[in-house]
Amino acid sequence: xxxxxxxxxxxxxxxxxxxxxxxxxxxxxxxxxxxxxxxxxxxxxxxxxxxxxxxxxxxxxxxxxxxxxxxxxxxxxxxxxxxxxxxxxxxxxxxxxxxxxxxxxxxxxxxxxxxxxxxxxxxxxxxxxxxxxxxxxxxxxxxxxxxxxxxxxxxxxxxxxxxxxxxxxxxxxxxxxxxxxxxxxxxxxxxxxxxxxxxxxxxxxxxxxxxxxxxxxxxxxxxxxxxxxxxxxxxxxxxxxxxxxxxxxxxxxxxxxxxxxxxxxxxxxxxxxxxxxxxxxxxxxxxxxxxxxxxxxxxxxxxxxxxxxxxxxxxxxxxx
Amino acid sequence: xxxxxxxxxxxxxxxxxxxxxxxxxxxxxxxxxxxxxxxxxxxxxxxxxxxxxxxxxxxxxxxxxxxxxxxxxxxxxxxxxxxxxxxxxxxxxxxxxxxxxxxxxxxxxxxxxxxxxxxxxxxxxxxxxxxxxxxxxxxxxxxxxxxxxxxxxxxxxxxxxxxxxxxxxxxxxxxxxxxxxxxxxxxxxxxxxxxxxxxxxxxxxxxxxxxxxxxxxxxxxxxxxxxxxxxxxxxxxxxxxxxxxxxxxxxxxxxxxxxxxxxxxxxxxxxxxxxxxxxxxxxxxxxxxxxxxxxxxxxxxxxxxxxxxxxxxxxxxxxxxxxxxxxxxxxxxxxxxxxxxxxxxxxxxxxxxxxxxxxxxxxxxxxxxxxxxxxxxxxxxxxxxxxxxxxxxxxxxxxxxxxxxxxxxxxxxxxxxxxxxxx
Numbered sequence: 099x100x101x102x103x104x105x106x107x108x109x110x111x112x113x114x115x116x117x118x119x120x121x122x123x124x125x126x127x128x129x130x131x132x133x134x135x136x137x138x139x140x141x142x143x144x145x146x147x148x149x150x151x152x153x154x155x156x157x158x159x160x161x162x163x164x165x166x167x168x169x170x171x172x173x174x175x176x177x178x179x180x181x182x183x184x185x186x187x188x189x190x191x192x193x194x195x196x197x198x199x200x201x202x203x204x205x206x207x208x209x210x211x212x213x214x215x216x217x218x219x220x221x222x223x224x225x226x227x228x229x230x231x232x233x234x235x236x237x238x239x240x241x242x243x244x245x246x247x248x249x250x251x252x253x254x255x256x257x258x259x260x261x262x263x264x265x266x267x268x269x270x271x272x273x274x275x276x277x278x279x280x281x282x283x284x285x286x287x288x289x290x291x292x293x294x295x296x297x298x299x300x301x302x303x304x305x306x307x308x309x310x311x312x313x314x315x316x317x318x319x320x321x322x323x324x325x326x327x328x329x330x331x332x333x334x335x336x337x338x339x340x341x342x343x344x345x346x347x348x349x350x351x352x353x354x355x356x357x358x359x360x361x362x363x364x365x366x367x368x369x370x371x372x373x374x375x376x377x378x379x380x381x382x383x384x385x386x387x388x389x390x391x392x393x394x395x396x397x398x399x400x401x402x403x404x405x406x407x408x409x410x411x412x413x414x415x416x417x418x
Numbered sequence: 419x420x421x422x423x424x425x426x427x428x429x430x431x432x433x434x435x436x437x438x439x440x441x442x443x444x445x446x447x448x449x450x451x452x453x454x455x456x457x458x459x460x461x462x463x464x465x466x467x468x469x470x471x472x473x474x475x476x477x478x479x480x481x482x483x484x485x486x487x488x489x490x491x492x493x494x495x496x497x498x499x500x501x502x503x504x505x506x507x508x509x510x511x512x513x514x515x516x517x518x519x520x521x522x523x524x525x526x527x528x529x530x531x532x533x534x535x536x537x538x539x540x541x542x543x544x545x546x547x548x549x550x551x552x553x554x555x556x557x558x559x560x561x562x563x564x565x566x567x568x569x570x571x572x573x574x575x576x577x578x579x580x581x582x583x584x585x586x587x588x589x590x591x592x593x594x595x596x597x598x599x600x601x602x603x604x605x606x607x608x609x610x611x612x613x614x615x616x617x618x619x620x621x622x623x624x625x626x627x628x629x630x631x632x633x634x635x636x637x638x639x640x641x642x643x644x645x646x647x648x649x650x651x652x653x654x655x656x657x658x659x660x661x662x663x664x665x666x667x668x669x670x671x672x673x674x675x676x677x678x679x680x681x682x683x684x685x686x687x688x689x690x691x692x693x694x695x696x697x698x699x700x701x702x703x704x705x706x707x708x709x710x711x712x713x714x715x716x717x718x719x720x721x722x723x724x725x726x727x728x729x730x731x732x733x734x735x736x737x738x739x740x741x742x743x744x745x746x747x748x749x750x751x752x753x754x755x756x757x758x759x760x761x762x763x764x765x766x767x768x769x770x771x772x773x774x775x776x777x778x779x780x781x782x783x784x785x786x787x788x789x790x791x792x793x794x795x796x797x798x799x800x801x802x803x804x805x806x807x808x809x810x811x812x813x814x815x816x817x818x819x820x821x822x823x824x825x826x827x828x829x830x831x832x833x834x835x836x837x838x839x840x841x
Contacts, residue, residue, distance in 0.1 A: 168499055168521035195837040258687045286673045368673025369623045372840030383492035384832045
């Protein structure tokens with residue numbers, strides 16, 4: 099991998115050298131060269147514009163519309179936002195549904211962030227520093243993607259025989275004499291949700307962290323060891339700070355996905371645990387599109403604030 | 419979970435035929451070639467209602483191809499309202515009509531073009547069984563069956579020539595239970611909230627249906643008497659949700675479910691031992707060899723009915739084909755096919771003609787099965803000697819207490835329901 103990244107820098111320098119003599123040539127060429135980066139970025143920009151910016155703009159606009167049980171009508175009303183937060187201030191310190199839902203969603207965001215970070219970092223560390231050959235690294239990487247090999251439907255069904263009341267885990271524990279009655283909290287609980295999410299999303303931590311760790315100059319680690327640093331000191335002083343960009347990117351992935359996830363929470367929580375995504379889904383099912391749009395806008399704002407805070411911690415452009 | 423559109427009827431041969439027909443039309447653009455083309459009807463409904471056998475048989479008998487679009491219960495009305503061009507025939511719940519009809523996306527069906535319009539089951543046509551009125555709480559089908567005229571967006575109070583939905587299937591739902599895991603006799607909806615079953619019950623997370631189950635249970639427990647539990651006032655909704663939240667916080671529910679397969683999994687795995695179920699779900703649990711009883715209760719059943727409707731945009735040959743298909747549907751074969759899965763069809767007499775006398779006696783007359791009862795696909799459902807839970811058609815449909823409903827205060831109800839889920 100280090101060789102690979104070295105060769106990338108080599109090509110870059112070559113490209114720069116190539117461009118230098120071209121400078122003196124015709125102005126059309128220069129214009130073309132100036133335009134080139136824009137053209138290169140255009141396809142992605144177009145995709146973003148069509149499939150991200152426009153729908154998002156529509157969502158924001160619709161969030162101010164009015165609705166009946168079978169139609170939505172253009173208007174400019176703050177009613178939808180008012181409905182979402184109705185009673186939220188009045189009932190304090192008792193939490194209203196919206197606050198409670200957001201807090202529950204945030205809670206999962208934080209816990210799953212912590213669990214995926216610990217597991218993801220450990221796995222990435224192992225892959226980067228203990229696995230020597232690229233081939234084995236690739237094989238292990240593929241193993242990390244196993245949770246994505248099956249559909250959510252299959253997973254949903256397969257958790258029941260594992261974690262259920264009469265499931266494998268409970269039966270094993272009971273036959274070992276650890277417990278007398280089956281543990282009910284294994285399935286359809288916070289625990290189940292966190293387990294399933296960690297299982298699913300750790301990969302999103304592993305990949306960027308692994309990438310960051312691979313870029314660390316091995317000489318630095320050697321130097322640290324020569325200077326008498328213990329393994330733990332090397333980890334905290336050299337590896338973690340230099341792995342920060344990867345940790346950050348992974349964190350953004352995980353936090354944003356968890357905040358919008360309603361399928362995993364729904365299935366593993368037995369649909370008894372609220373999530374913002376589920377609320378939006380229910381509202382869409384009942385054709386309360388403006389209300390759902392308003393909720394989506396609030397969720398987006400909440401996630402953006404989170405991402406902004408994370409970016410404050412690391413100057414990602416400098417570090418990449 | 420059932421959102422993937424399922425297509426039937428697209429075989430290699432079909433495609434070749436189509437290609438040949440297309441080539442033919444291009445070469446000889448004569449009108450008669452056009453008229454020979456087969457019509458495809460895009461049939462929107464939940465997956466439970468989409469039997470491949472019916473599509474196959476209709477294609478054979480009528481030369482009309484049925485392309486199923488499978489979505490879940492809540493998605494059906496949403497599709498009708500937001501994408502009325504995306505289907506030719508919808509099989510919708512009657513309780514969705516108060517939302518669908520005002521949208522103007524549905525077209526009244528001409529009663530004169532339905533051959534068996536006078537033979538529709540009375541429970542749908544006027545809310546009676548054998549002349550006796552059943553419970554009308556909720557959105558009873560006869561209340562939303564007729565329109566003032568074809569393009570009307572309001573319901574007619576008297577029978578007219580314009581029909582909203584022609585019934586496909588209907589039934590009476592009650593609690594399903596695992597007799598091997600319950601050592602109590604269950605006679606009332608109140609058992610859903612019985613603390614003895616804490617952590618072992620479930621209800622639907624489809625608000626229109628779930629609230630009705632909850633209302634049946636709460637009323638049965640004696641907490642409240644509703645004016646019309648299918649059209650609650652805000653106070654009644656508040657009370658109901660409050661009671662549900664109490665039960666939830668006390669750990670009464672193991673899980674909520676929102677589609678057929680989830681309810682089957684919960685029951686079959688023993689995670690849940692008592693819950694409101696759909697009749698074919700009970701059958702599905704039983705065919706896995708797991709005992710499951712569809713328990714009749716003293717308060718009666720929560721009924722539902724589903725029927726064919728036409729989108730406003732349909733016309734010409736497609737419309738003719740839709741009427742042809744509906745008439746075929748009511749003519750017996752489909753009715754018998756559905757009856758053998760535990761549903762009831764719109765026209766009983768014609769279904770009877772396509773069933774063996776012993777099958778009719780088992781499914782409709784509440785008699786002991788003289789022979790083994792087989793599902794339409796040939797699997798064994800019940801051994802000889804078994805009796806249908808709940809008895810005869812008249813006993814079951816006659817004991818309907820309420821119907822699935824969309825209330826006037828629906829938006830408020832959905833908001834409160836979300837609070838219950840979040841609590």
